[in-house]
Amino acid sequence: MRAIVRAVRQAAAAVSVAAAVVTALRLRGRVAAPMQFGGWRRLSGPGLR
Amino acid sequence: MRVAVLGAGAVGARVARQLLASDSVDQVLLRDVSSERLARSAGSIGDRVVIEHHPFPATLDADAVVVASPRGTQLAAVEEAISAGLPAVLVSDGLAETVAILRLDRAARDAGIPVLVGAGFAPGLTCVLVAHGMSWFDEVDEIHVYKMGAGGPACALVHHRALSRFSYDWRDDAWTRRPGGSGRELCWFPEPVGPRDCYRAALADPVLLHHAFPGVGRITSRMAATRRDRLTAPMPMLTPTHVEGGTGAVRVELRGRRGTAQETLVLGAAERPAVGAAVVAATAIEWVLDGRVSVGGMAGLAEAVEPVGFLGELADRGLATEIFEGDGAGS
Structure with a gap:
């Protein structure tokens, strides 16, 4: 019985640690943006085109 | 011409500065509940600004109104402008309040004045x-x-x-x-x-x-x-x-x-955003005073101003518009 309780505790601890790590990574991490094709140009001329 | 600017925050103080810098108005009436904020803003604007802090006088002594006060205070400010028969420009961004303000359309039409809603950076x-x-x-x-x-x-x-x-x-x-x-x-x-x-x-x-x-x-x-x-x-x-x-x-x-x-x-x-909103609001109220706004009642800027002329004036004030030219876009 004691072995089962210990196993459950260890599993709960492992899940908690994993959740904390994943949460920290998701809040902190930035995925590289995919490539942009083209670019911005200032509108000019009488019709602002 | 005298324009009342309600709110002396990041946008309101800049609207006052823009209007006085362009010499489009003679005097700006700047209102805010915070005397500290008013003193700070008025000190950097110049001597053609008149400040009013809470409790405010019963009447709004101006030719037009720019509402740049925080969300939750704008509906009452528009009602006051309409009852005084003054055209107004609002730097509104809250969804619920914008919907409530648009419902005053009939009152604004009956008063025969334009009220430009959402005249900031976004919307605006x-x-x-x-x-x-x-x-x-x-x-x-x-x-x-x-x-x-x-x-x-x-x-x-x-x-x-x-x-x-x-x-x-x-x-x-x-x-x-x-x-x-x-x-x-x-x-x-x-x-x-x-x-x-x-x-x-x-x-x-x-x-x-x-x-x-x-x-x-x-x-x-x-x-x-x-x-x-x-x-x-x-x-x-x-x-x-x-x-x-x-x-x-x-x-x-x-x-x-x-x-x-x-x-x-x-x-x-x-x-x-506060700079952009102030430029848009100042330009909008100048258009209202010049009679270049064709609508009466409640309207957003999309239906109230001629876009090329308006964007050109924004560019003259440093707010430039850009186009994204990507694969197939804008071609």
Whole structure:
């Protein structure tokens, strides 16, 4: 019985640690943006085109 | 000419400065509940500004009104302007309050005055960009608006709350309610902002754009946010806001038909949101005073101003408009 309780505790601890790590990574991490094709140009001329 | 500017925050103080710098008005009446904020703003504006702090006089002694006060105070300010018969320009960004203000249309029409709603950075500049973009097409099917950044503390609070409220998109002849913080889209804003993840939020742009372009089938809006913004959106703001945010940007995307081809057009602008909002509001009130606004009653900028002339004046004041030329876009 004691072995089962210990196993459950260890599993709960492992899940908690994993959740904390994943949460920290998701809040902190930035995925590289995919490539942009083209670019911005200032509108000019009488019709602002 | 004398213009009353209600609110001496990041936007209101700049509107007063813009109006006096362009010599379009003789005097600005600056009102705020905070005497400290008034003293700070008035000191940097010059001697042609008259300040009024709480409790305010019963009458508003001006030829026109710019409402740049925080969300929750604008409806009462518009009612006061209408009852005094004064044309007004509002730097409004809260969805619920914008809807409530638009319902005063009949009162504004009866008073015979124009009231320009959402004359800031977003909504405001976004509406004019859409109006300009419409001229590229024979028929527009979709309008999508994106914004990034916040101005002063009051704007930051609206920005924070918008992510936890329901967004309203116009789709297939009905308003579609979706949770704020959903619907992630990666968008490129003009430099230096660049790519940002954008999410649905309770923004007023679709309401104003549907008012101006009821025939467009789909109108949506999103705002840039981080994962932390989304996580903390339902909570009160845990840390004090900055006095003013950094560089922000707006971006509008129109999809429609030109000739026989389906095309997409992307227009945008980058600026500190409070600066951009002040430039748009100051230009709008000058147009109202010059009689260049054709509408009576409640209207967004998309239906009230001629977009090319208006954007040209914004560019003269340093707020430039850009077009994204990517694969097939804007061609």
